[in-house]
Amino acid sequence: MRRRRGWAVAIAVAGVVAASFAVTAGLTREPAQDSGREQAAEPVAFAADVVDVVRTGERSVRVVVELPSGGEDCGDDVRVEHVQDALPDRPDTVYANVMYSASMPDVGACPERRTAEVPLTVSAPLGERTLVFNAAFPAWTPDGDRYRRCDDLLGCHPPEDTCDPVWIDKAVYHLDVPVKRLRSVREVRACDGTWLILDVNPAAGRCAPDGGECEPGGDVARWFLRFDRDHWETVLRTSGAGCAGLDREFTDLPTELCATLPAP
Numbered sequence: 184m185r186r187r188r189g190w191a192v193a194i195a196v197a198g199v200v201a202a203s204f205a206v207t208a209g210l211t212r213e214p215a216q217d218s219g220r221e222q223a224a225e226p227v228a229f230a231a232d233v234v235d236v237v238r239t240g241e242r243s244v245r246v247v248v249e250l251p252s253g254g255e256d257c258g259d260d261v262r263v264e265h266v267q268d269a270l271p272d273r274p275d276t277v278y279a280n281v282m283y284s285a286s287m288p289d290v291g292a293c294p295e296r297r298t299a300e301v302p303l304t305v306s307a308p309l310g311e312r313t314l315v316f317n318a319a320f321p322a323w324t325p326d327g328d329r330y331r332r333c334d335d336l337l338g339c340h341p342p343e344d345t346c347d348p349v350w351i352d353k354a355v356y357h358l359d360v361p362v363k364r365l366r367s368v369r370e371v372r373a374c375d376g377t378w379l380i381l382d383v384n385p386a387a388g389r390c391a392p393d394g395g396e397c398e399p400g401g402d403v404a405r406w407f408l409r410f411d412r413d414h415w416e417t418v419l420r421t422s423g424a425g426c427a428g429l430d431r432e433f434t435d436l437p438t439e440l441c442a443t444l445p446a447p
Contacts, residue, residue: 225286226256226260226284226285226286227284227285227286228282228283228284229258229282229283229284229285230280230281230282230316230317230319231248231249231250231261231281231282231283231299231317232248232249232250233246233247233248233281233316233317233323234247234248234249234298235247235329235330236314236323236329236330237328237329237330238309238325238328238329238330239302240304241308241309242304242305242306242307242308242309243302243303243304243305243309244302244303244309244314244330245300245301245302245303246263246281246300246301246302246303246316247298247299247300248261248281248283248298248299248300248301249296249297249298250283250285250296250297250298250299251285251293251295251296252293252295252296252297253292253293253294253295254292254293254294255286255292256285256286256292257285257292257293258283258284258285258293258297258299259283259284259285260283260284261281261282261283261299261300261301262281262282262283262301263279263280263281263282263301263302263303264279264280264281264282265278265279265280266278266279266303266305267279268305268306268307268312269306269307274312275311275312275313276312276313276314276315276322277305277309277312277313277314277315278315278318279303279314279315279316280316280317280318281301281303281316281317282317283299309325310325311324311325312325313325313333313339314330320333320335321333321334321335321339322339324339324340334353336349336352336353336356337349337350337353344376345374345376345377345379345410345415346371346374346375346376346379348366350415351365351369351371351374351379351381351415352365352366353414353415354379354381354408354414354415355368355369355381355383357414357415357417358383358406358417359385360383360385367387368383368384368385368386368387369381369382369383369384370382370383370384372405372440372441372444373440373441373444375437375440376410377409377410377435378407378408378409378410378436378437378440379406379407379408379409379410379415380405380406380407380408380440380441380444381405381406381408382403382404382405382406382447383403383404383405383406384402384403385402386402403422403447404420404421404422404447405420405421405422405423405427405444405446405447406419406420407419407420407421407427407429407441409433418433422446422447423446424444424445424446425441425442425443425444426438426440426441426442426444427441429441
């Protein structure tokens with residue numbers, strides 16, 4: 184769910200909530216008729232990559248973006264367009280487009296990146312409202328004097344309970360599981376908020392959602408994960424029973440979570 188930072192596709196954002204339209208930037212060079220010299224390509228509008236947001240007032244923020252650089256006509260004229268902060272069906276969200284212009288006559292002419300800042304001011308106090316730039320998610324949510332980017336899976340306000348299915352979704356997402364149906368491939372064997380034990384069968388993702396007649400087969404493995412600050416971190420993958428000796432290396436592992444577990 185990561186956005187490409189290439190600029191071979193120009194994004195002309197016409198509506199704030201509706202969508203952003205990607206159009207190919209035909210940045211070809213044509214020879215000048217009189218002098219024979221190549222004409223510079225016309226500037227094209229691109230959606231900027233927002234990398235930071237800082238609150239500067241009750242109704243204003245400073246938006247920091249990354250732009251292509253390293254050559255002429257790489258990225259300039261950073262601006263905010265189409266601000267919507269009073270949509271009746273989305274009162275808790277501010278929408279805005281952050282754009283820049285670039286000519287970029289040659290692919291690879293702008294190999295570097297630089298940051299730039301642009302102010303955004305809205306008509307009503309920002310309060311705890313989230314910000315959405317260029318009709319793209321995830322959104323940005325207030326966090327003190329700054330804003331932080333919301334998580335693709337956890338959202339803007341992750342559950343406090345790290346055993347919540349949403350936290351486990353994120354853990355399975357980062358395992359080597361080549362399926363998108365995160366809840367159909369796993370069985371939670373134990374979770375105490377610090378330790379998580381999962382049996383994962385990647386092939387189960389091929390079964391119908393209602394179960395039905397299905398023999399997924401596959402290589403079922405047991406995963407031991409430990410919560411570290413803000414994510415579940417894999418400690419061990421095993422096909423054995425019990426605690427797999429982890430209780431000797433991690434003395435804080437409650438053996439009652441795994442001692443009687445059969446092999447997956």
